Amino acid sequence: MAEANTFYLEIITPERQFYIGPAEALIFPAVDGQMGVYVGHAPTVTAIEPGELRYKVDGVWEPAAVGAGFAEIKPDYVILLVGFAEHPEEIDRKRAEAAKLRAEERLRQKQSIQEYYHSKAALARAMARLKTGR
Amino acid sequence: MASIKEIRTHIKSVEQTLKITNAMFLISSSNLQKARKQLTDVEPYFQKISTTISDILHHSPEINHKFFDKRTHIPPEKRKIGYIVITGDKGLAGAYNHNILKLAEQKLSQSANASLFVVGQVGRSYFMEHGMPIDGEFLYTAQNPNVGRARDMAETMLDLFQREQLDEVYVLFTRMVNSFQMEPTVHKLLPLDPDAFPQEEEITSYNRDVTYVPSVKAVMDRLVPGYVKGDLFGALVQSYCSEQNARMTAMKSSSDNARDMLQTLNLSYNRARQTAITQEITEVVGGAQAAL
Numbered sequence: 011m012a013e014a015n016t017f018y019l020e021i022i023t024p025e026r027q028f029y030i031g032p033a034e035a036l037i038f039p040a041v042d043g044q045m046g047v048y049v050g051h052a053p054t055v056t057a058i059e060p061g062e063l064r065y066k067v068d069g070v071w072e073p074a075a076v077g078a079g080f081a082e083i084k085p086d087y088v089i090l091l092v093g094f095a096e097h098p099e100e101i102d103r104k105r106a107e108a109a110k111l112r113a114e115e116r117l118r119q120k121q122s123i124q125e126y127y128h129s130k131a132a133l134a135r136a137m138a139r140l141k142t143g144r
Numbered sequence: 145m146a147s148i149k150e151i152r153t154h155i156k157s158v159e160q161t162l163k164i165t166n167a168m169f170l171i172s173s174s175n176l177q178k179a180r181k182q183l184t185d186v187e188p189y190f191q192k193i194s195t196t197i198s199d200i201l202h203h204s205p206e207i208n209h210k211f212f213d214k215r216t217h218i219p220p221e222k223r224k225i226g227y228i229v230i231t232g233d234k235g236l237a238g239a240y241n242h243n244i245l246k247l248a249e250q251k252l253s254q255s256a257n258a259s260l261f262v263v264g265q266v267g268r269s270y271f272m273e274h275g276m277p278i279d280g281e282f283l284y285t286a287q288n289p290n291v292g293r294a295r296d297m298a299e300t301m302l303d304l305f306q307r308e309q310l311d312e313v314y315v316l317f318t319r320m321v322n323s324f325q326m327e328p329t330v331h332k333l334l335p336l337d338p339d340a341f342p343q344e345e346e347i348t349s350y351n352r353d354v355t356y357v358p359s360v361k362a363v364m365d366r367l368v369p370g371y372v373k374g375d376l377f378g379a380l381v382q383s384y385c386s387e388q389n390a391r392m393t394a395m396k397s398s399s400d401n402a403r404d405m406l407q408t409l410n411l412s413y414n415r416a417r418q419t420a421i422t423q424e425i426t427e428v429v430g431g432a433q434a435a436l
Contacts, residue, residue, distance in 0.1 A: 024189045024291055024377055041366070042358050055200055056357040057366035080367045082196050091193055091370070093291070124299065 017049040019065060020089045021074075028074070028095035035066040036088060038081065039138075047088055054083040058092055060131070060138040073098055075142035077135055094135070101143035110136035148420060151413045155406065162402035168236065169395035176388040182289070183320070183385045190378035197336070197371055200354065209361065211302075211368040212336050215311050224257045226301065226310040228333070228376075230317040230383040231267030233286050238394035240318065240326070240387050241266045247328040248316055252276070259310065261300075263380070289384050294377035301376075302369055305334045317379040318386040326386040331379065333372060 019033035036047040039061030058079045064071050077093030113133035121129070215223075229248045231241050245267060252258050260278040262268045264286040271278050282300065284293055304310045313334040318326050356363045 020192070022189050022192050024186050024374065026185055027188055040357060041362060045357070053354045054357055055354050055363055055367070057363050078366065079370060080196075080363065082200065089192065089196060091189065091196065091374075093370075 015049055017047075017085070018087045021076075021095050022089070022091055023093065023095050025094070029065070031067070033065045033067055033088075034069070036064070038063045038076065038090065047083055050085050051083050053085070056081050056083070058090065060134040062138060062142045063095075073142050075101060075138045077138065078131070096139065096142070098143050101139045103140065103143050106136045106139040106143065110140065148413065148416050151409060151416060155409045155413065158402050158405050158409065162399060162406070165395045165398045165402060169392060169399055172388045172391040172395060176385065176392055179381070179385040179388050183381050186378055186381050189374060193371055193374045197367070201336070209364045209368075210306060211334065211364065214335055214337070218311055221256050223255070223311045224259065224309065225255045226259045226261060226304065226313045227251060228261045228263065228297070228301070228313070228315040229267050230286060230315070230379060231262065231264035231270075232387040233265045235266055236394065237387055237391040240390035244316060244318055244328045245270055247330070251314070251316065251330065286380070286384060286387065289377065289380035291373070291377055294380060295373050297376050298369060298373040301333065302372060310334075315376065315379050317383045319382050320386045320389065323389060326390060331375070333375060336368065336371075
């Protein structure tokens with residue numbers, strides 16, 4: 011570890027390794043609300059909801075949109091395994107908006123439980139992208 | 145010796161085949177490059193997810209969760225076992241499909257109550273021909289693996305497992321050891337078994353118990369499907385990469401064979417042509433001498 015007040019952060023998706031390196035702080039959307047992490051956090055395992063994530067590197071907050079996944083937190087090391095992760099400039103707002111409309115449209119129609127969950131998940135992903143891309 | 149006409153037809157047919165194998169070689173080598181890239185991208189995720197799960201399992205001994213339930217009260221001969229077999233969509237890939245199907249047959253003969261879930265057209269038609277029942281709803285292609293397909297497959301499996309339609313789920317895929325070596329592999333998907341994950345040497349002083357936010361159940365409910373999905377996706381990518389690699393090698397060697405064959409055929413064609421000319425001259429000369 012470079013400094014005493016940073017921990018090692020890894021954000022990994024099936025498509026790529028989004029971020030690997032030191033970070034000073036991290037805020038991510040947990041199941042029951044936002045969760046913040048500083049160095050020296052108690053060992054924790056938690057699940058991540060689609061939403062906006064922020065991590066602080068060299069005093070600057072970097073936002074990113076993330077999909078569902080989970081996080082393993084140790085005092086000096088945090089690993090996030092998520093479905094997707096995108097920088098704000100990578101987010102295609104039009105596509106996300108179209109996806110949101112599509113998901114809302116599908117949710118209004120009668121469908122099986124599984125389809126309902128898929129639509130819900132698609133909606134959550136679109137919302138996460140839109141929120142971060144703003 | 146075969147006649148000139150025969151040799152010429154043979155040469156033509158070999159040339160045609162060479163064109164096909166060469167084209168397939170080019171296609172599979174470009175596909176392989178794409179698949180390799182995907183494999184190198186997915187590998188860190190795949191490894192991290194298993195080490196993380198292993199880490200979690202070894203640091204929290206008392207996990208009572210439905211995905212960890214081994215259902216030991218069911219005797220071995222009554223256990224319902226699901227096999228996901230990942231084959232290619234097309235043949236002409238050397239021993240690739242053959243090897244994985246052989247492994248599947250061997251596994252099936254060991255278990256009485258097995259259900260088959262087949263990915264890829266080759267495997268599907270193979271099992272249908274041999275009169276083995278396969279799940280008809282489980283229709284997925286082996287081409288261009290993506291996360292969405294892995295998610296659908298994972299959901300089906302988790303659902304069957306939870307409804308006790310299946311007690312164990314294995315995935316049979318071809319692991320790409322390196323570009324010359326591919327091996328068919330069996331991987332246990334469900335239930336999760338802490339013993340199946342290798343215990344790592346502790347590097348850090350991280351030995352305390354882990355807290356789960358908000359609860360063990362809530363975390364596991366999300367973590368396990370994510371793990372199964374990641375696992376299946378990894379298996380799909382590995383298989384696809386192996387398939388393209390196997391096809392490329394097979395097509396390369398058959399193209400080489402065709403070229404060798406063309407060479408010998410051309411040689412015997414020329415020889416036959418020369419013989420014919422010599423014979424004709426001899427006949428003309430003979431005729432002229434007779435006329436004198």
